[in-house]
Amino acid sequence: MxxxxxxxxxxxxxxxxxxxxxxxDLSMAYRxxxxxxxxxxxxxxPGVKSDARAWSQxxxxxxxxxxxxxxxxxxxxxxxxxx
Amino acid sequence: MRQxxxxxxxxxxxxxxxxxxxxxxxxxxxxxxxxxxxxxxxxLYVAFKNAGTPLVxxxxxxxxxxxxxxxxxxxxxxxxxxxxxxxxxxxxAYDRLVVATGIxxxxxxxxxxxxxxxxVGDYHSTVSQARLLWQSLDRFRGGTIALGQTTPxxxxxxxxxxxxxxxxxxxxxxxxxxRSRLVxxxxxxxxxxxxxxxxxxEPILKERGIEVATFxxxxxxxxxxxxxxxxxxxxxxxxxxxLVPPFTGAPIAYEPAGVLDExxxxxxxxxxxxxxxxxxxxxxxxxxxxxxxxxxxxxxxxAQVVARTLRGSPATFAGRTHCPFDLAHGRGTFVxxxxxxxxxxxxxxxxxxxxxxxxxxxxxxxxxxxLDPALxxxxxxxxxxxxxxxxxxxxxxxx
Ligand SMILES: Cc1cc2nc3c(=O)[nH]c(=O)nc-3n(C[C@H](O)[C@H](O)[C@H](O)COP(=O)(O)OP(=O)(O)OC[C@H]3O[C@@H](n4cnc5c(N)ncnc54)[C@H](O)[C@@H]3O)c2cc1C
Numbered sequence: 001m002x003x004x005x006x007x008x009x010x011x012x013x014x015x016x017x018x019x020x021x022x023x024x025d026l027s028m029a030y031r032x033x034x035x036x037x038x039x040x041x042x043x044x045x046p047g048v049k050s051d052a053r054a055w056s057q058x059x060x061x062x063x064x065x066x067x068x069x070x071x072x073x074x075x076x077x078x079x080x081x082x083x
Numbered sequence: 084m085r086q087x088x089x090x091x092x093x094x095x096x097x098x099x100x101x102x103x104x105x106x107x108x109x110x111x112x113x114x115x116x117x118x119x120x121x122x123x124x125x126x127l128y129v130a131f132k133n134a135g136t137p138l139v140x141x142x143x144x145x146x147x148x149x150x151x152x153x154x155x156x157x158x159x160x161x162x163x164x165x166x167x168x169x170x171x172x173x174x175x176a177y178d179r180l181v182v183a184t185g186i187x188x189x190x191x192x193x194x195x196x197x198x199x200x201x202x203v204g205d206y207h208s209t210v211s212q213a214r215l216l217w218q219s220l221d222r223f224r225g226g227t228i229a230l231g232q233t234t235p236x237x238x239x240x241x242x243x244x245x246x247x248x249x250x251x252x253x254x255x256x257x258x259x260x261x262r263s264r265l266v267x268x269x270x271x272x273x274x275x276x277x278x279x280x281x282x283x284x285e286p287i288l289k290e291r292g293i294e295v296a297t298f299x300x301x302x303x304x305x306x307x308x309x310x311x312x313x314x315x316x317x318x319x320x321x322x323x324x325x326l327v328p329p330f331t332g333a334p335i336a337y338e339p340a341g342v343l344d345e346x347x348x349x350x351x352x353x354x355x356x357x358x359x360x361x362x363x364x365x366x367x368x369x370x371x372x373x374x375x376x377x378x379x380x381x382x383x384x385x386a387q388v389v390a391r392t393l394r395g396s397p398a399t400f401a402g403r404t405h406c407p408f409d410l411a412h413g414r415g416t417f418v419x420x421x422x423x424x425x426x427x428x429x430x431x432x433x434x435x436x437x438x439x440x441x442x443x444x445x446x447x448x449x450x451x452x453x454l455d456p457a458l459x460x461x462x463x464x465x466x467x468x469x470x471x472x473x474x475x476x477x478x479x480x481x482x
Contacts, residue, residue, distance in 0.1 A: 017374030018425040020276035024235040027270050054272045058298040059315050
């Protein structure tokens with residue numbers, strides 16, 4: 001049995017929403033988060049890449065990965081270290 | 084047999100929709116909590132210009148005679164059994180439901196906020212709150228004004244910037260600008276959330292000497308010292324905080340409860356405007372979770388889409404926004420976009436300022452649908468998805 005405890009992961013689905021939708025959703029999720037949470041943001045607006053990087057730098061919450069899937073979905077995984 | 088339509092909320096969207104359904108095919112009931120209808124964009128001018136134009140009219144007088152009006156507060160909606168319940172004990176069954184209950188300010192989630200807006204006023208809730216804000220501005224004799232939205236969701240996204248620009252204009256007119264510091268804070272990475280429009284707005288803030296604090300999500304406010312602290316850990320100290328409180332959907336219990344998101348917005352299909360998971364309920368306007376600006380224009384266009392679908396020709400919403408934007412000193416612009424054609428930057432002009440003022444004067448008529456042919460033509464001509472329009476504007480700066 002796998003006894004590893006995964007940090008709670010919040011999926012934020014902003015696909016189809018154009019700028020500033022994804023960063024709005026990320027900010028709202030951050031507001032509801034606590035230290036140790038992981039936020040997984042899905043977006044289709046390319047502006048999310050620079051916005052998420054700037055947000056991460058400002059808030060001190062690292063981006064664990066930022067990938068673009070074949071279907072065009074940009075997936076940003078962020079660890080909440082500071083609140 | 085006539086279809087029983089129940090519309091919840093007698094604001095911009097609900098009133099327009101109810102008026103557009105004819106009596107031969109529909110038996111329309113509109114349930115609304117307030118006996119009066121508030122023209123919300125006017126709150127900006129009460130707060131920053133002490134405007135005296137009446138902003139409130141009796142809802143009955145705005146509705147077509149055949150619309151049955153129920154003055155009551157909706158407390159629960161059972162989407163499975165197609166039943167609405169009110170605080171006054173009414174139970175209304177429907178064939179089709181349209182939720183148009185808007186959103187309301189809710190300062191309770193931010194420590195210190197209720198106290199501050201209670202003393203200073205605000206321009207996103209009521210006429211008396213907007214008057215209180217005017218009194219606070221009228222007493223201001225210099226120092227720091229900090230203005231911004233406390234959380235990322237804002238009714239009428241241009242309204243925070245409009246507020247700081249009108250505050251700047253007022254201080255200049257009164258000869259107080261030299262003695263004042265204006266700080267605009269925002270939870271976003273840039274002053275105007277949508278990047279293409281920010282290319283128009285940011286230089287104007289700079290030119291008028293307005294400081295900008297980005298990524299500032301208000302966490303708490305000290306109501307004694309007027310110190311604002313953000314979740315990100317930054318601090319703004321000021322003499323007059325002008326704050327846009329967080330917004331929440333109406334306190335209605337839905338069955339199934341899952342149709343509401345975390346902000347109590349009704350989960351709505353962005354194109355068909357059907358409440359997610361239902362075949363008989365629609366939602367329009369601010370009450371929805373649509374990924375578009377919360378605006379009266381949006382509520383208007385969504386009401387038209389739902390009316391067409393109810394009449395039997397299924398229509399879809401393209402996500403159109405068209406927000407007039409007051410840049411103060413007699414200049415204005417518009418923010419227009421759709422789901423597929425993101426916001427197009429529009430150069431400021433005096434004409435656009437006049438157009439904003441004209442739209443305001445036409446609001447009451449537009450609720451009756453009288454202006455629909457002219458407005459439809461206007462929205463078609465200014466559709467950002469039209470190739471001619473995009474060609475005129477050129478590519479988005481920064482893309
Ligand atoms: C300062 C400011 C400036 C603005 N400027 C513009 C602008 O320039 N252009 C623009 O397009 N938009 C503007 N807006 C936004 C616009 O006013 C709103 O987006 C619009 O009113 C939304 O319409 P609605 O029908 O969704 O909701 P509303 O008009 O808010 O109506 C909601 C209705 O539901 C009723 N209700 C709520 N809860 C219940 C309940 N439980 N039971 C029964 N009834 C209920 C309320 O009493 C109300 O009548 C501005 C708003 C503000 C505050």
